Amino acid sequence: DGGITQSPKYLFRKEGQNVTLSCEQNLNHDAMYWYRQDPGQGLRLIYYSQIVNDFQKGDIAEGYSVSREKKESFPLTVTSAQKNPTAFYLCASSTDVGEQYFGPGTRLTVT
Amino acid sequence: QQQVKQSPQSLIVQKGGISIINCAYENTAFDYFPWYQQFPGKGPALLIAIRPDVSEKKEGRFTISFNKSAKQFSLHIMDSQPGDSATYFCAASNTGGYNKLIFGAGTRLAVHP
Numbered sequence: 608d609g610g611i612t613q614s615p616k617y618l619f620r621k622e623g624q625n626v627t628l629s630c631e632q633n634l635n636h637d638a639m640y641w642y643r644q645d646p647g648q649g650l651r652l653i654y655y656s657q658i659v660n661d662f663q664k665g666d667i668a669e670g671y672s673v674s675r676e677k678k679e680s681f682p683l684t685v686t687s688a689q690k691n692p693t694a695f696y697l698c699a700s701s702t703d704v705g706e707q708y709f710g711p712g713t714r715l716t717v718t
Numbered sequence: 719q720q721q722v723k724q725s726p727q728s729l730i731v732q733k734g735g736i737s738i739i740n741c742a743y744e745n746t747a748f749d750y751f752p753w754y755q756q757f758p759g760k761g762p763a764l765l766i767a768i769r770p771d772v773s774e775k776k777e778g779r780f781t782i783s784f785n786k787s788a789k790q791f792s793l794h795i796m797d798s799q800p801g802d803s804a805t806y807f808c809a810a811s812n813t814g815g816y817n818k819l820i821f822g823a824g825t826r827l828a829v830h831p
Contacts, residue, residue, distance in 0.1 A: 611761075649807065649823045650762070665818075697761050705750045705813040709761035 610634065611710035613698050618715045620692075628683045628713045630698030639681040640699040640707070643667060650697065656681055685715065692717045720745060722810050724822025731829050737795040739825045741808035744789065748810040752819070753782065753793045756805045765806075766793070798829045 611632045620626045632639065641653040652665030656675040670689025675681055681700075685692045695714050701707040723742045731737045741751075752767035768775045768782040768791065775782045781794040795802055808822040 613761075647826075650821045652818065655818065699761075705811050705819075706752070706764060706767065707809075707819055708764060709754075712759070712761045714759075 611698060611700055611708060613696075613710040613713050615713060616711065618713055620715070620717050622717055623687045624717075625687060626685050626692075626715065626717075628685065628696055628698075628715070630681045630683065630710060631679055632681075632698075632700045632710075633679060634700055634702075634708065635678070636700035636702060636708075637678065638701045639675070640701070641665075641671070641673065641681070641683045642697040642699065644695040644697060644712075646695075653683065653696075685717075720820055722808060722820050722822045724808050724825060726825060727823070728826045729828070731798045731827065733798065733800060733829055733831050735798050735829075737798045737802065737827055737829070738792060739806055739808070739827070740790065740792045741810075741822050742788075742790045743810045743820075745810070745812070745820075746789070747812040747814075748820075750811045750813050751782070751784065751791050752809050753780075754807045754809065756807065756824075762807060795827075798827075800829045800831050803827055803829050 614629045638657050640655040642650040651667050653671050654673040656662035672684045697712045698710040699707050753765045754762035755765045756762040766777050766780050768784050779796045784791045805824045805826050807824045809819040811819045
């Protein structure tokens with residue numbers, strides 16, 4: 608059953624702690640993306656990766672880091688430098704012709 | 719030039735009616751225009767998409783109309799149902815580049831029974 612999985616679905620952390628969100632895909636897509644969505648808002652691009660071992664900053668990369676060591680995996684770390692980390696985080700991957708598919712999301716709450 | 723402007727912000731339609739959401743773009747290099755449907759607490763789902771070589775694409779009750787000269791595209795939902803109540807996002811990308819999707823701000827659709 609092909610798709611994108613994100614774990615966990617809900618994540619709670621104390622302020623000042625780094626936290627890593629998991630994203631795995633078995634669609635054999637080269638490109639993967641991380642977005643942030645705030646309540647009632649659109650999607651903002653954090654980081655994207657076109658190929659293994661390569662990634663670029665999106666529009667709101669400050670306070671976040673990523674790695675792309677495997678084609679299937681694109682984990683996102685929310686660092687303590689991110690001033691407003693509470694949000695809904697979405698991972699996506701895309702085909703060679705640009706069709707982008709999203710995972711179910713991780714809701715991160717930092718208190 | 720990278721923006722995609724979406725309207726309206728919210729829309730209320732009666733069951734059986736037609737829902738229309740509009741988007742406008744500026745970058746003429748965009749060549750892929752998808753629409754996503756998102757239910758609360760879920761990831762967006764690709765609904766329908768169009769490329770500029772056609773002016774209209776229909777899938778079931780969902781139709782995209784595309785006007786290349788006006789740099790506008792719209793989503794029409796025919797015979798709208800309460801189950802269509804969701805947030806809809808338009809997007810655009812240049813597939814010859816990094817395939818980065820530029821999203822509109824979203825339209826919250828409510829279909830009343």
